[in-house]
Amino acid sequence: MQIQCVVFDMAGTTVNEDNIVYKTLQAALNHFNVPVDLNHVLLHGAGKEKFQAIKDIISNSPYTLDETGQLEAFNYFLAQLDNAYLNFDVTPMPGAEHVFAALKQTGVKVVLNTGYNRATAENLLKKLGWAEGEQIDLLVTASDVLHNRPMPDMILYAMDKLQIADTKQMVKIGDSCIDIEEGKNAGCLLNIGITTGAQTETQLMEAKPDYIVHSLTALLEILAK
Numbered sequence: 001m002q003i004q005c006v007v008f009d010m011a012g013t014t015v016n017e018d019n020i021v022y023k024t025l026q027a028a029l030n031h032f033n034v035p036v037d038l039n040h041v042l043l044h045g046a047g048k049e050k051f052q053a054i055k056d057i058i059s060n061s062p063y064t065l066d067e068t069g070q071l072e073a074f075n076y077f078l079a080q081l082d083n084a085y086l087n088f089d090v091t092p093m094p095g096a097e098h099v100f101a102a103l104k105q106t107g108v109k110v111v112l113n114t115g116y117n118r119a120t121a122e123n124l125l126k127k128l129g130w131a132e133g134e135q136i137d138l139l140v141t142a143s144d145v146l147h148n149r150p151m152p153d154m155i156l157y158a159m160d161k162l163q164i165a166d167t168k169q170m171v172k173i174g175d176s177c178i179d180i181e182e183g184k185n186a187g188c189l190l191n192i193g194i195t196t197g198a199q200t201e202t203q204l205m206e207a208k209p210d211y212i213v214h215s216l217t218a219l220l221e222i223l224a225k
Contacts, residue, residue, distance in 0.1 A: 002169065003108055003169055003170070003171055003189065003223060004107075004108065004109060004162075004164045004169040004170065005108060005109040005110075005111055005137075005158065005159075005162060005164055005169065005170045005171070006103055006108060006109070006110060006111070006170070006171045006172075006173065006219070006223075007111045007112075007113055007140075007154075007155055007158060007170060007171065007172045007173070007183070007188070008110070008111065008112050008113070008173055008174070009047065009112075009113065009114065009173065009174030009175060009176070009179050009197075010112050010113075010114040010116065010121065010124065011114070011116075011124075011175075011197065011198075012046075012093075012174075012175035012176070012194075012196060012197015012198045013093065013173060013174050013175045013179075013194055013196065013197055013216075014092065014093050014096045014112065014216070015090060015091075015092065015093060015096075015124055015128065016090070016091045016092065016093045016094075016196075017088065017090050017124070018088075019038070019042070019197075019198070020081075020084050020085070020088055021050075021081060021116070022038060022041050022042055022045060022046065022198065023038060024077060024080050024081045024084050025041055025045060025050065025053065025054070025057075025077055026038050026041045027080065028073050028074075028076050028077035028080055029041070029054065029057065029058070029065075029073055031073070031076060032065060032069055032072065032073040032076070033063070033065075034057075034058055034061065034063045034065055034073070035063070036057060036061050036063070040057065040060070040061065041053075041057055042198045042199060043060075043199070043203070044056045044057045044060045044061075045057045046175070046176035046177075046178065046197075046198035046199055047115055047149055047174060047175070047176035047177075047178035047179050047182075047198065048115045048148065048149055048178055049115045049117075049142040049148035049149070050074065050077065050078075050115060050116070050117075050142075051070070051071075051074045052115075052148060053115070054070050054073055054074055054077070055070060058070065078117075078120075081120065085120075085123060085124075085127070090124060090127040090128060091128070092128055092130075093196055093216060094215065094216070095215055095216040095217040096216055097135060098216075098217065099216045099217060099219060099220060100135050100136060101135075102220055103220075103223075104137075108223075109137040109138070109162050109164075110135070110136045110137050110138075111136065111137060111138045111139075111140060111158045111162070112125075112136050112138070112139050112140070113139075113140040113141070113154040113155065113158065114139075114140075114141050114142065115142050115148060115149060116141055116142060117141060117142055117143045118139075118141040118142075118143040118144065119143075120141075121139060121141045122139070125139065137162065138158055138161055138162060140154045140155075140157050140158050140161075141154075142154075144157055145157050149178045149179065149181070149182040150178050150181035150182045150185055151182070151185060152167075152182060152183075152185040152186030152187075154182070155167065155170065155172065155182060155183065155186035155188065156186060158170075159186075167186045167187040167188050167189075168187060168188070168189045169189065170183075170186070170188045170189060171183075171188055171189055171190045171191075171192065171219075171223070172186070172188045172190070172191050172192065173191075173192040173193075173194055173213075173216075173219060174192075174193070174194065174197075175193070175194050175195070175196060175197025175198050175199060175204075176193075176197070176198045176199050176204075177193075177199060177203060177204060177206055177207035178207075179191075179193070180192075180193055180204065180207035180208075180209045181207055184207075190210045190211065190222070191207075191209050191210050192209055192210060192211045192212070192213060192219065192222070193205075193207065193209040193211070193212040193213070194212070194213050194214070194215075194216070195212065195213070195214050196214070196215070196216075
């Protein structure tokens with residue numbers, strides 16, 4: 001079956017932002033007396049809608065924060081993230097724009113999906129100089145669907161928007177286990193982990209991806225097969 005679309009995660013996969021989101025999330029939780037370290041945040045929060053990430057990070061720690069506190073921590077995180085992005089130089093991951101162009105040249109649609117809300121994701125695109133209809137075909141964010149990763153809603157949303165007949169014509173690539181689980185739950189033909197972001201090869205292996213790659217350009221070699 002011919003591949004019609006590749007769905008890429010953003011931070012850590014196609015966008016190099018030095019884990020600024022998860023560092024900011026860690027700082028927000030620390031501010032609310034949840035003294036988790038960055039490794040814990042990446043392990044339990046990577047790839048998720050960020051309010052859900054806060055819940056999961058806390059529930060997998062010895063610390064507690066009631067629902068009101070969790071919401072306050074989330075809103076504090078969003079405000080701090082806006083400030084962090086004002087002064088941070090966000091760049092494409094090596095090979096990202098080359099891979100996008102190569103795929104589009106062969107008629108394969110390029111989708112970005114993310115656990116960020118739409119405002120954050122669009123801010124990132126603006127910093128990168130990327131736009132729908134140009135470097136990418138579609139942006140899908142946590143704000144656009146009812147259920148977030150690992151549920152398949154964002155991929156199914158992209159499938160509907162781009163009028164793709166079957167998720168077996170789609171490929172998912174991301175830097176966290178939850179990206180791989182999302183693709184599997186959607187029924188994507190291939191689900192690929194990449195080691196450029198939140199989680200290590202050993203951690204990614206736990207989600208049993210079809211492939212693990214160490215660069216975006218390796219994706220083109222896989223698809224050429």
